[in-house]
Amino acid sequence: MPDYLFVYGTLRRDYDLKLKNRVSGNLQYVGQAKVGAALYDLGRYPGAVRSRKGEEVIGDVFLLSEADRVLRILDKYEGIPEGRPDQGEFVRKKGKVKLRSGKEVNAWIYWYNLDPKERQPIKYKNYLNYLKNKSIR
Template sequence: MIDYLFVYGTLRKRYDLKLKDKLREGWKYVGQAKIGAAMYDIGSYPGAVKDRSGREVVGDVFLVHDPGNVFRVLDKYEGREFVRKKGKVRMRNGQELNAWIYWYNFQPAGKPPIRYKDYLNYLKNKSIH
């Protein structure tokens, strides 16, 4: 069975996170994709919740070669605040994949919505203001 992982926040390819050094051999970047979700600013990271209103979140897809190690490390990193579930992601070329996604596990009430589809763009613009 092939495992894919969709990431939209601090695990993105272009985000500098030391933890990713532990995963270097266990996963491989495949490309950008999007999911139907709403994204919120939880503090120093985002949280996505399923959304059927047409909102989308852009992220990166990785092919997971070593799911035992990768998900052990990431489940610990994400903690109880996030729950890992399979979901549909749409790659840039239109292909749909079933990938693991870490969904925010709480109600985002009171958390500011991120209007950008892309967390990295949101961070760039947030630092300007």
């Protein structure tokens, strides 16, 4: 069964992050997708929280090769204790994401794991658009 990864923030395809150089050979871009979630500004990066209120977050889907190695590197970046993908500021869980084609895939997603009530909601569905507009202000 293929391993997919859905990313919505600093791991997006068009975001310049040096860490991606370590895993780029193991990421095959599949396309844009969306997931039912609310997006929050956490300072230097965003956090998504699952939502069933009709909110959506847009991100990129990648097909992973050597998934265990890639996820170990990304877990460390996301502050997840080694071997504990269910603990930390972010947690990694599988969830359904809908590709632009309409196809749904089950992908790994890094969810924000703390209470977002003190955080600034991001009204844009797309973090990269939010950053562009934020820098214009």
